[in-house]
């Protein structure tokens with residue numbers, strides 16, 4: 112009991128100054144009102160004991176509240192709470208309870224965010240290693256076969272070298288896409304926005320991609336925009352967008368055509384890349400912009416895909432304050448579009 116009183120009094124020390132001031136004022140009054148020394152001494156003694164009782168009560172209350180707060184904090188440490196509504200303090204500590212709940216909620220969501228990031232990082236690393244392994248193993252296999260004697264076999268040596276070369280190209284595509292995506296996601300990609308003449312800009316890109324389409328007998332048609340139409344954007348980064356969208360349209364089209372058009376709107380130019388290809392199922396449309404997501408892995412690899420192209424496209428288009436829209440019908444074709452400011 113004495114120990115408890117001692118601990119209560121120690122705890123109430125924070126109010127000592129106020130008590131001394133209050134007692135001094137009361138003693139001054141006593142001195143002013145009473146003249147009899149015995150009465151004065153008795154009153155001062157009573158005051159002293161009352162103060163001790165009072166300080167003890169305050170200290171007791173303070174200790175109880177501190178215990179309550181300590182217990183909530185250690186429960187948070189031990190992760191005993193699953194939701195902030197489980198945190199409860201007495202009615203005198205409601206404002207503190209609210210603050211602790213807010214802090215708990217924020218810390219919880221920060222931790223969940225970090226866990227998600229960590230999971231994404233691990234998945235990304237696993238994907239990258241897997242993607243790197245495929246072409247490296249293939250190249251290794253072709254080189255070993257050549258070294259084992261195939262190099263002297265005129266019927267197959269060029270074929271193996273061609274294959275090894277193709278895989279080297281996939282590797283180089285993958286590395287370039289990886290560099291781009293990490294630059295974009297780390298915020299290192301500097302954008303430089305300017306007005307550019309859209310017809311003058313797109314024609315050479317299409318010429319560059321025509322040979323790939325010719326190989327597959329696919330027609331690439333560009334419907335020129337109004338003469339002199341200027342759009343606003345980062346020409347270098349947008350080139351990547353156009354190349355990725357048009358090569359995808361060619362890659363995933365077996366027969367027919369790829370059309371590129373610019374629809375002029377009030378304040379925007381709507382860029383459309385349309386194909387008559389294999390199309391994308393409804394449930395895959397929302398996922399094709401995820402890193403490494405491919406509807407058909409084998410098919411994507413066989414046409415030199417990295418699974419990163421559309422993730423890069425999405426980032427760049429969004430950096431232009433725009434949004435990429437996909438419309439597709441399985442077996443009929445797909446349309447990718449986005450808007451650029453005029």
Ligand code: ADP
Pocket residue numbers: 355359360363386388389390391399400404405406407411412415416417418419420421422445
């Ligand atoms: P990839 O390098 O595999 O082409 P992308 O990120 O460019 O990766 O595209 C992701 C996936 O979206 C592709 O693997 C493909 O399944 C699908 N896809 C993209 N463009 C088209 C298209 N024009 N037609 C049909 N499917 C497409």
